[in-house]
Amino acid sequence: MSSGTENAKQKFMGGVEKTRAAVDDASKKNSLNSQPTSGGDNPKAGGSSFRSIAKGDTVSSNYDPSKEDTVPCHAPQRPSEHMVERKVASTKMQLTNLVLLAAAGIAPSVNAAATLRFSCSQLVVERLDPLVNPGENPSPHLHQVVGGNAFNVSMDPNVHDLPSTATCTSCTPVEDFSNYWTAVLFFKARNGTLHRVNTFGNELGFTGAKGGQTVYYLSSGKVTAFKPGFRMTVGDPTIRTAEELNRRYKYMDFTCLASPMTRGGQTTYFPKQPCAAGIMVSIRFPTCWDGKNLDSPDHQSHVAYPNGNACPSTHPVAIPQVFYETYWDTRPFNNKAEWPADGSQPFVWSFGDKTGYGIHGDYVFGWKGDALQRAMDANCNSDLFANRINCPTLKTQSLDEANKCTKPRTVTENLDGWLQELPGGMPIN
Numbered sequence: 001m002s003s004g005t006e007n008a009k010q011k012f013m014g015g016v017e018k019t020r021a022a023v024d025d026a027s028k029k030n031s032l033n034s035q036p037t038s039g040g041d042n043p044k045a046g047g048s049s050f051r052s053i054a055k056g057d058t059v060s061s062n063y064d065p066s067k068e069d070t071v072p073c074h075a076p077q078r079p080s081e082h083m084v085e086r087k088v089a090s091t092k093m094q095l096t097n098l099v100l101l102a103a104a105g106i107a108p109s110v111n112a113a114a115t116l117r118f119s120c121s122q123l124v125v126e127r128l129d130p131l132v133n134p135g136e137n138p139s140p141h142l143h144q145v146v147g148g149n150a151f152n153v154s155m156d157p158n159v160h161d162l163p164s165t166a167t168c169t170s171c172t173p174v175e176d177f178s179n180y181w182t183a184v185l186f187f188k189a190r191n192g193t194l195h196r197v198n199t200f201g202n203e204l205g206f207t208g209a210k211g212g213q214t215v216y217y218l219s220s221g222k223v224t225a226f227k228p229g230f231r232m233t234v235g236d237p238t239i240r241t242a243e244e245l246n247r248r249y250k251y252m253d254f255t256c257l258a259s260p261m262t263r264g265g266q267t268t269y270f271p272k273q274p275c276a277a278g279i280m281v282s283i284r285f286p287t288c289w290d291g292k293n294l295d296s297p298d299h300q301s302h303v304a305y306p307n308g309n310a311c312p313s314t315h316p317v318a319i320p321q322v323f324y325e326t327y328w329d330t331r332p333f334n335n336k337a338e339w340p341a342d343g344s345q346p347f348v349w350s351f352g353d354k355t356g357y358g359i360h361g362d363y364v365f366g367w368k369g370d371a372l373q374r375a376m377d378a379n380c381n382s383d384l385f386a387n388r389i390n391c392p393t394l395k396t397q398s399l400d401e402a403n404k405c406t407k408p409r410t411v412t413e414n415l416d417g418w419l420q421e422l423p424g425g426m427p428i429n
Contacts, residue, residue: 113219113220113221113222113379114217114218114219114223114320114375114376114378114379114380114381115216115218115380115381115382116216116217116218116320116375116376116380116381116382116389116391117214117215117216117381117382117389118171118172118173118176118214118215118382118389118396119171119172119201119202119205119206119209119212119213119214119215119399119402120146120147120169120170120171120172120180120209120212120213120214120215120402121146121170121171121201121209121210121211121212121399121402121403121405122144122145122146122170122199122210122211122212122406123145123146123147123148123149123151123170123179123212123405123406123407124145124151124406124407124408124409125142125143125144125145125184125196125409125415126138126142126143126145126409126410126411126415127139127140127141127142127143127411127413127423127424128143128145128151128152128153128410128411129141129143129181129362130151130152130153130154130155130364131155131231131233131299131362131364132233132299132362134153134154134155134156135153135154136153137153137410137411138411138413138424139424140351140424140426141183141237141349141350141351141352141422141423141424141426142183142184142350142415142422142423142424143181143182143183143184143350143362144181144182144183144184144199144211144212144213144326145179145180145181145407146170146171146179146180146181146212146213146215147169147170147171147176147177147178147179147180147366148162148163148165148166148168148169148170148171148176148177148178148179148366148405149166149167149168149169149170149405149406149407150162150165150166150177150179150366151179151181151407153410155179155364157228157229157231157294157295158229161228162177162178162179162364162365162366163175163177163366163367163368163369165177166366168404168405169402169405170212170402170403170405170406171215171402172389172396172397172398172399172402173371173389173394173395173396173397174395174396174397175367175368175369175371175394175395176366176367176368176371176372177366177367177368178363178364178365178366178367179362179363179364179366180213180215180322180324180361180362180363181361181362182213182281182283182324182326182360182361182362183237183349183350183351183358183359183360184196184197184349184350185197185279185281185328185330185347185348185349185350186347186348186349186350186422187330187333187346187347187348188340188346188347188348188354188428189338189339189346189418190337190338190339190340190341192420193418193419193420194348194418194419194420194421194422195333195417195418195419196415196416196419197328197329197330197333197347198211198328198329199211199212199213199326199327199328199329200278200327200328200329201327201399202214202260202325202327203260203327204260204261205382205383206399208399208400208403209399209402209403210403212326213324213325213326213327214324214325214326214327215322215323215324215325216321216322216323216324216325217320217321217322217323217372217375217376218320218321218323219318219320219321219376219379220309221318222318222377223287223318223319223320223376224289224317224318224319224373225319225320225367225370225372225373225376226319226320226365226367226372227294227365228365229294229295229365230294230295230364230365231294231295231299231362231363231364231365232285232286232295232299232300232302232303232362232363233298233299233300233360233361233362233363234249234252234283234284234285234286234300234360234361235249235252235283235358235359235360235361236248236249236358236360237349237351237353237358237360238358239357239358240353240355240357240358240429241355241357242268242269242357244357245268245357245359246268250284250305251282251284252268252282252283252284252359252360253266253267253268253281253282254266254267254268254269254270254271254279254280254281254282254356254359255279255280255281255282256271256273256275256279257275257276257277257278257279257280257327258275258276258277259276259277260277262277262280266282267356268356268357268359269355269356269357270345270347270354270355270356271345272344272345273345274330274334274336275330275331275334276331276334277331278327278328278329278330278331279327279328279330279347280325280326280327280328281324281325281326281328281359282323282324282325283323283324283326283359283360283361284321284322284323284324285303285321285322285323285361285363286300286303286304286305286315286321287303287305287306287311287318287319287320287321288303288304288305288306288311288312288315288316288317288318288319289302289303289315289317289318289319290302290303290304290314290315290316290317291315291316291317299362302315303315303319306318320372320376322363324361330347333346333347348422348428350422350423350426351426352422352426352427352428352429353428353429354428354429371393371394374393374394375391375393375394378391378392378393380393380394
């Protein structure tokens with residue numbers, strides 16, 4: 001990791017050292033006095049440190065919350081010591097989860113019970129969309145796809161059982177054969193030609209990934225995992241205004257990265273200036289389900305956003321929040337001399353959107369058995385600066401193994417180099 005990235009990491013992780021000190025202080029005092037102390041037990045003390053995560057204080061880059069010791073056990077512990085140990089362990093879990101939430105650009109006030117976070121390397125880039133355009137080969141616009149290699153032109157849940165059909169997954173949890181896909185970003189040069197923008201591995205732990213995206217499953221309490229055959233989309237490629245996007249959808253945005261650690265300044269439109277470390281695109285799906293339908297005609301009506309902290313009566317079942325982070329490597333295109341002469345931003349989605357408001361994502365569930373439910377029930381979390389899921393109930397593979405899972409393109413067309421038009425001839429508007 002470069003020195004610039006290391007410095008940015010230390011700046012981003014500000015406040016964590018204060019919380020660790022409070023936790024350690026509680027452990028030490030209680031190992032000597034066998035009495036609870038305010039440092040580890042007072043939620044206000046922890047909360048103050050948690051809120052400082054985003055403020056930029058310095059912390060050792062080697063800190064790993066999962067490696068902290070619990071209360072020493074030099075002598076038989078009295079009940080009060082057991083209570084302190086449980087509370088200290090709980091505080092450490094909260095610390096890990098809240099650091100992850102801050103990294104994901106999620107408000108630290110969110111009470112996340114599970115923050116399952118992992119890398120999915122690039123599986124394939126091609127014009128197929130088995131959810132919106134099943135059976136169409138090719139589909140109208142280009143997608144970048146990650147997950148299990150059972151991805152195909154048609155994925156009828158009555159015929160295609162992803163866990164039994166796939167032979168590998170580009171995600172690090174080996175029991176996750178789901179497919180996650182989004183549109184592809186293109187750069188439009190001043191002369192009108194277009195070049196595909198590549199993705200790169202998230203520098204918060206996944207630098208070894210070959211493109212793809214970071215996937216999160218988040219919960220703030222008890223949730224019901226998706227059922228076999230479940231699928232959904234979020235966003236609408238036809239949207240071209242902020243008003244319509246904000247009226248219909250929540251929590252989809254762009255971050256112009258000054259460094260890999262940049263969090264803040266999100267927009268719902270393409271950044272209007274060069275971004276030194278690329279562009280991060282965040283797509284968050286609704287978290288409430290009607291409890292009946294695995295899909296709907298528009299692939300969205302069977303899910304809904306909560307009303308405050310509660311699911312609406314029409315969609316009463318709380319489900320994990322699926323959340324994509326995709327890092328687009330726009331750095332090769334930062335020369336403004338190659339940008340449009342009128343000074344406008346040069347990026348366009350593969351479906352022809354030059355505003356960014358048409359941002360959308362597709363999801364087809366494919367976890368094996370009850371693996372996802374186990375992970376959610378266990379409140380699993382992930383280490384921020386290491387490719388490791390803290391979840392004994394899940395089997396994982398290395399990034400190197402995940403990188404090996406790819407799928408040959410079924411659509412023969414040129415996607416590389418400078419192109420005269422978007423794949424499929426999609427008009428730009």
